[in-house]
Amino acid sequence: MAMTITEKILAAHSGEESVKPGDLIQAKVDLAMGNDLSTISAIGRLEKVGATEVWDPDKIAIVMSHFTPNKDIATAELTKKIRAWVDQVKIPHYFEVGQGGIEHVVLPEKGFIKPGMVIIGGDSHTCTYGALGCFATGVGATDLAGIFITGEVWLKVPETLRFEFHGTPDKWVSAKDLVLLAISKVGVDGARYRAVEYSGQPIDDLDMSGRLTLVNMAVEMGAKNGVIHVDDTTRSYLKERGITNSYTEYASDEDANYLDVIDCDLSGMSPLVAFPPSPDLAKPVEEAAGIKVDQVVIGSCTNGRLEDLTIAADILRGKKTKKGTRLIVLPGSQDVYLEALKAGVIEVLVEAGGAVSTPTCGACLGGHMGVLASDEVCLSTTSRNYAGRMGHRDAQIYLCNPAVAAASAITGEITHPKLVAEEVPV
Numbered sequence: 001m002a003m004t005i006t007e008k009i010l011a012a013h014s015g016e017e018s019v020k021p022g023d024l025i026q027a028k029v030d031l032a033m034g035n036d037l038s039t040i041s042a043i044g045r046l047e048k049v050g051a052t053e054v055w056d057p058d059k060i061a062i063v064m065s066h067f068t069p070n071k072d073i074a075t076a077e078l079t080k081k082i083r084a085w086v087d088q089v090k091i092p093h094y095f096e097v098g099q100g101g102i103e104h105v106v107l108p109e110k111g112f113i114k115p116g117m118v119i120i121g122g123d124s125h126t127c128t129y130g131a132l133g134c135f136a137t138g139v140g141a142t143d144l145a146g147i148f149i150t151g152e153v154w155l156k157v158p159e160t161l162r163f164e165f166h167g168t169p170d171k172w173v174s175a176k177d178l179v180l181l182a183i184s185k186v187g188v189d190g191a192r193y194r195a196v197e198y199s200g201q202p203i204d205d206l207d208m209s210g211r212l213t214l215v216n217m218a219v220e221m222g223a224k225n226g227v228i229h230v231d232d233t234t235r236s237y238l239k240e241r242g243i244t245n246s247y248t249e250y251a252s253d254e255d256a257n258y259l260d261v262i263d264c265d266l267s268g269m270s271p272l273v274a275f276p277p278s279p280d281l282a283k284p285v286e287e288a289a290g291i292k293v294d295q296v297v298i299g300s301c302t303n304g305r306l307e308d309l310t311i312a313a314d315i316l317r318g319k320k321t322k323k324g325t326r327l328i329v330l331p332g333s334q335d336v337y338l339e340a341l342k343a344g345v346i347e348v349l350v351e352a353g354g355a356v357s358t359p360t361c362g363a364c365l366g367g368h369m370g371v372l373a374s375d376e377v378c379l380s381t382t383s384r385n386y387a388g389r390m391g392h393r394d395a396q397i398y399l400c401n402p403a404v405a406a407a408s409a410i411t412g413e414i415t416h417p418k419l420v421a422e423e424v425p426v
Contacts, residue, residue, distance in 0.1 A: 002253035004160045005227050006195040009135040013118045021159040030117040032147045035065045038122025040078050041141030043085050054089045055151035061093040063103035066361045071368040101359030104128040104301035105332030111241035115230045116248035120153050125301050127218045131211035133230035158195045158224045159259040165200035167267035172417045175210035176401035179217040180272040180282040185262050188280045192222035208237040209307040216302050217383050220279040274399035277387045288414040294376040296409040299330025300364045303381035303402050306339050312406035313348040315421045321353035322412030328370045329356045366390040379408050
């Protein structure tokens with residue numbers, strides 16, 4: 001029976017020769033992930049049923065990311081309880097403040113993610129890991145608690161949507177624009193409980209940073225998971241982390257059944273900007289040009305990797321942010337932060353007027369480190385621009401790639417990068 005990548009992985013992990021969309025399966029989990037928000041809720045569920053042990057401490061990773069460093073007394077008490085639980089059940093992979101950062105940047109760079117795995121996380125952007133050819137999805141606290149105990153998860157095998165990219169876009173277009181285009185094609189619920197598979201030469205040409213950005217926002221179209229096939233780029237990324245042959249590669253069969261194949265023509269496309277209040281309202285940057293911005297955010301699990309910060313720094317080098325426009329930079333992890341320091345990227349961003357934060361999800365979800373007031377306008381490289389996402393419900397959030405964000409920080413209004421930079425950063 002012909003199957004897609006997602007179907008093959010789920011079949012292998014449920015002990016079946018084959019599965020098809022709609023099948024209910026019980027799959028073995030290779031890695032479970034919790035952050036500060038989801039872990040504390042899962043602990044509450046475990047306490048209710050009297051569970052004092054986990055199925056395999058070595059297959060659980062806990063990353064403090066959302067309200068850390070602690071923003072107030074309540075979150076300090078929350079993380080204190082998580083630390084105590086981690087010690088109690090003897091989980092070795094616990095990333096404290098100063099050790100990790102944002103989970104979806106930390107886990108791939110630390111070598112936790114491998115092709116062919118089933119990864120379940122207590123965060124909707126767990127789908128990010130599918131960029132390395134695995135099945136990864138987010139769940140709620142009750143399901144996460146169940147996985148902590150059993151190491152297994154009930155799933156319905158999703159139908160698969162395939163996005164085929166082709167064509168040559170504007171030189172300032174990056175992976176963020178590709179996923180904004182895909183979301184605009186189907187809407188924020190057009191891939192609800194479906195697997196999203198990305199293919200085509202523009203996908204093959206992306207480095208791993210770009211692929212992680214692309215798959216990160218699969219959930220913004222409602223997808224259960226997103227995935228990209230394994231190739232030499234994937235293998236090289238894994239080899240850099242000491243991973244060579246301890247994984248299984250899966251590829252979709254040529255005659256695999258897809259719910260739909262969606263054509264994504266990039267020919268001549270400009271960078272995109274998603275207008276509020278939804279990620280699917282993507283328009284060419286030219287249509288957003290001139291919109292005044294109070295705050296620009298560069299970073300997060302979507303665009304907080306070294307490559308993203310480098311693009312921004314190359315545009316901002318020797319320039320200053322516009323008076324009245326705040327620039328907040330959120331490296332995705334401690335490793336990213338350190339590499340950016342060594343490369344001089346942080347120095348450029350600070351000299352330009354940027355406020356560089358310790359790695360945190362804070363600004364993205366309106367928790368801390370950049371909360372918006374009423375009627376303020378923010379241009380952000382984050383993943384969501386729903387009303388109230390980054391602060392006050394009356395604030396306006398636009399989404400874009402790092403180059404557009406950096407250019408706009410200079411002018412104080414949404415701006416095409418070509419107007420402030422002559423060359424695309426290498």
